[in-house]
Structures are given as C-alpha cells and as structure tokens.
Amino acid sequence: MSRLGSEIGRLRKELGITQKQLAKLVGVSEGFIIDVESGRRILNEDLVKKFSRALRGEVGKLELYEVEQNKPEPDGNVVKVVEKPIQDIWNDALSGILMPVPVYRYKMDKAINTKQLPIIHNKVEGFPKDKVFYLMIEDNDMSGFRIIKDDLALVYNTHDIDKDGIYFVDYKGKRTVRQIKDIGNGKLLLVSNSGRLVTDTIYRKDLNVLGRLIRLEIPL
Structure with a gap:
C-alpha cells in the first residue's frame, strides 16, 4: 500500500x-x-x-x-544543458564567420571600439586575422591623398616595408601616417600632403614602421 x-x-x-x-x-x-x-x-x-x-x-x-x-534518482550520464541568451547564441554562430577587429587611436594603448569583418580562409582582407586593426586618423597631414581626420583605416600590422605604400609610422617620437617610397641604399622618401606636398629623405633605420594601410573607410 x-x-x-x-x-x-x-x-x-x-x-x-x-x-x-x-x-x-x-x-x-x-x-x-x-x-x-x-x-x-x-x-x-x-x-x-x-x-x-x-x-x-x-x-x-x-x-x-x-x-x-517517488522521485527517480538522477541519471549520472545526463549532461546538464545551460540555456544561453539569444545574443550569445548568435555570437557563437557568427564567431567563425565574422571577427571583431579593434579600433585604435595613434597611441594604441587601448581599443576604443570594434568593427566586425568577415573571415575568409582564416584571413581578413587576405591578411592573417590576428594581424589587422583599425586606425582612426587623427590629423589632416594626408588630406591631399584623401585621408582626413576621423577616417578609419584598416591596417596590416607589420614592421616591414614590403612595397611602396601608405604606412602608419613612428618617426622621431611622433606617430603619424605617411606615404613611403624606397629609394635604395637604405634610404626612404617620406611623403605627406596636407594641401602642399612635403617630402623627407630619411634612413630606414631611423623609422619605426607600425603597419601598412590597406583600406580606408570614410564616415558619411
């Protein structure tokens, strides 16, 4: 009974x-x-x-x-399922498709924002996904190249000058964006244009390259 x-x-x-x-x-x-x-x-x-x-x-x-x-004994083989918030589920689903790329100012002490970019073959824009970041342009030194303050530039993190292009550099203790041309014999031509073209011939050893700009995003 x-x-x-x-x-x-x-x-x-x-x-x-x-x-x-x-x-x-x-x-x-x-x-x-x-x-x-x-x-x-x-x-x-x-x-x-x-x-x-x-x-x-x-x-x-x-x-x-x-x-x-009458409560049955719990099955030791049953794995507890923890419910996730919907946003976390979407983040997990997109984690292999989109990547948050940090946005920095010139000082690069901390990220001020992130932007999502697609990952294709484990790369972002053809570069290793852990080697890209966004740089917020802080001046109009390159306005002649249509790069002005508050533009966002996608940057490949490199210390090498593999070809002529526009680079994020540290020169004489100042971080800035400049066009660089290799003129041989360990020398570089450093170019800025804020409405007037300015060139400096420098030795490669005096320049610290922080990255090469690969794409520019202009805010509307």
Whole structure:
C-alpha cells in the first residue's frame, strides 16, 4: 500500500464517509477509490487536488512528500544543458564567420571600439586575422591623398616595408601616417600632403614602421 493511498483511507474514515461517497465527491468510481487506497493506483496532480478538496485539503500536505518519495534518482550520464541568451547564441554562430577587429587611436594603448569583418580562409582582407586593426586618423597631414581626420583605416600590422605604400609610422617620437617610397641604399622618401606636398629623405633605420594601410573607410 502506498503512503498516499493509506493516508487517503485514514482521512476518509476520520470524516466518516464511505468509499462510494468519496468516489462521488471526487468524480470517480468506487473501484477506483479501492485501488487508490490499496496502492494499485497512482494519482496525478489533478486527482490529488480533487482528493484534497474532498478531504478538507488534508491530502495537499502529502503531495510534496509523495512526489519526493517517488522521485527517480538522477541519471549520472545526463549532461546538464545551460540555456544561453539569444545574443550569445548568435555570437557563437557568427564567431567563425565574422571577427571583431579593434579600433585604435595613434597611441594604441587601448581599443576604443570594434568593427566586425568577415573571415575568409582564416584571413581578413587576405591578411592573417590576428594581424589587422583599425586606425582612426587623427590629423589632416594626408588630406591631399584623401585621408582626413576621423577616417578609419584598416591596417596590416607589420614592421616591414614590403612595397611602396601608405604606412602608419613612428618617426622621431611622433606617430603619424605617411606615404613611403624606397629609394635604395637604405634610404626612404617620406611623403605627406596636407594641401602642399612635403617630402623627407630619411634612413630606414631611423623609422619605426607600425603597419601598412590597406583600406580606408570614410564616415558619411
């Protein structure tokens, strides 16, 4: 006999009602009551509530105990699934497709923002994905090349001058953007144009290259 069935039988007897009378109160057959009290029937939540009302609410005290008694042991092989916020799910899904590229000012002490760029064959714009960053242009020294303040330049992080182009450099303790031309014999031509072309001939050893500009994004 189940503990719940035994308790229902006891409460029914204390109230002085027969199994037939209890069956009418609950809305089941007399045989159903007999089966419940003998432990051959297991009650669902709705029936427990009906018996509780018929027996003055007393059965409700047994519900949690009965459920706990019949609670199956947890399966040690079952892996708990932790729900993730929708945004995290999207971030995970896109992590192999898009990459957050940091945006820096010339000082490069910390990223001021990020921009998402597609990853193709583990590269961004044809360059290793861990070797690119955005640089926010801080002056108009290159306005003659249509590079002006607050433009965003995508930069390949390199210390080499593999070809003539526009580079992010540190020259004489100042970080800036300049066009560089290799003129041989360890010398470079450093070019700026803020409306007037200015050139400096320098030795390669005096210049610290921080990156080569590969694309310019102009804010509207």
